Amino acid sequence: MTTGRTIHVHRHQWHLVWDHSISPIARIQSGETVSFDTLDASCGQIGPESTAESIAALDFTRLDQVSGPVYVEGAEPGDTLEVEFLDIQPAQWGWTAIIPGFGLLADEFPDPALKIWHLEGGADGWAEFAPGIRIPLSPFCGEIGLAPAAVGPHSTIPPYRHGGNMDTKHLTKGARLYLPVEVPGALFSLGDGHAAQGDGEVCGTAIETPMNVTVRLTTHKDMQVKEPQFITSGPLTERTNTAPYYVTDGIAPDLLEATRKAIRHMVEHLQKTYGLSRSDAYMLCSVAVDLKICEVVDMPNFLVGAFFPLSIFTA
Structure with missing residues (x-):
């Protein structure tokens, strides 16, 4: 059943762990x-005027907070919750950072770095990385999930079978996620x-931004999924x-080492080729490069490709 009512969750109504003992803020x-x-993912610690010193001073216990939880009447263990993304709007600014200890090449990038982005045009807009390099925006939420049955608390940093930090760039407006x-x-x-984000989010951050997100939550009792499944809104990475x-x-x-290489x-x-600093090149990989497993059957080696879209160059 679909009704005309919309519940609003305010930006101060967040929690820092997955735990079924947390009381719902709405039903x-x-x-x-x-x-x-x-x-944003820093829980407000990073702002438009922040510098790399702000990264060094981050309180890691406040990272990757999630807003909610929302109780869906009638949803029971064994059911599937459909999450339909009706609208996703980013703020007018965002940030990408190299955070010491995070990311695919953490040992090779030990120093903090921060890029503040100005986001133009809303959900269908763009952000300029450098003169002549524009990233099309394609907003989504990295953290989406349900409370686990296992006694908590459980960190919000990894993904789980019930959702969590999936960082799946294709969960954009119009997509439907099943949990x-x-x-x-x-x-x-x-x-x-x-x-915006490349598949893989290799440095550990995308273009992080505050967001306004509207979803429709529907319970399915005749559908069971063991882990998250989803339907994209259309062809992938159209922009x-x-x-x-x-x-x-x-x-x-080793598959992970092939990815690092x-x-x-x-x-x-x-x-x-483009005269970027090593840190800027690494951050650009995180927001624009898609990682793809190209070969896994010809032992002893795996092959992973890093796909860089030349369409982001405007000159």
């Missing part, structure tokens, strides 16, 4: 909509707004899949 019927006004319900009421929360890609391969007997090669390519 809705299946099919109703919820509008979330969320902080397994583990506790009565499902206890839905979301956060970690991203204005960047408009020109050739430059691809660097990484080959190794692909990104190392891309960082070097961006430095040599």
Whole structure:
């Protein structure tokens, strides 16, 4: 059943762990909509005037907070909760950072770095990385999930079978996500707004931004999923899949090391070809490069490709 009511979750109504003992801040019927006004992933510690010193001073216990939880009446363990993304609007600013200890190449980038972005044109707009390099915006939430049945608390940093920090760039407006319900009421929360991100989020941050997100939550009792599943809103990466890609391969007997090598090669390519600093090249990889597993059957090596869209260059 769909009703005309929309519940609003304010930006101060957040929590820092997944835990079914957290009291819901609202209760809705299946099919109703919820509008979330969320902080960025730093929980407000980073702002438009911040510098790299702000990264060094981050309180890590406040990172990746999620807004909610919302109780869906009638949702029971074994059901599936459908999350339909009706609208996703970023703020007018965002940030990307190298945070010491985070990211695919954390050992190779030990120093903090921060880029503040000005976001133009809302959800269908763009952000300028540097003169001649524009990133099309495609906003989504990195954190989307339900409370687990297991006794908490559980960190919001990793993904789980009930959702969490999935960082899946294709959960944009119009997409539908299906999550397994583990506790009565499902206890839905979301956060970690991203204005744009490459598949993989290699440095550990995307274009992080506060977000306004509206979703419709619907319980399905005749559908069971063991882990998250979703339907995209249409063809993938329509706004960047408009020109050739430059691809660097990484080959190794370990899939993670093959991924690291692909990104190392891309960082070097961006430095040599476009004159970017090593830190800027790494952050650009995080917001624009898509990682793809190209080969997993010809042992002893795996092959991972880092796909860089040449469409982001405006000159």
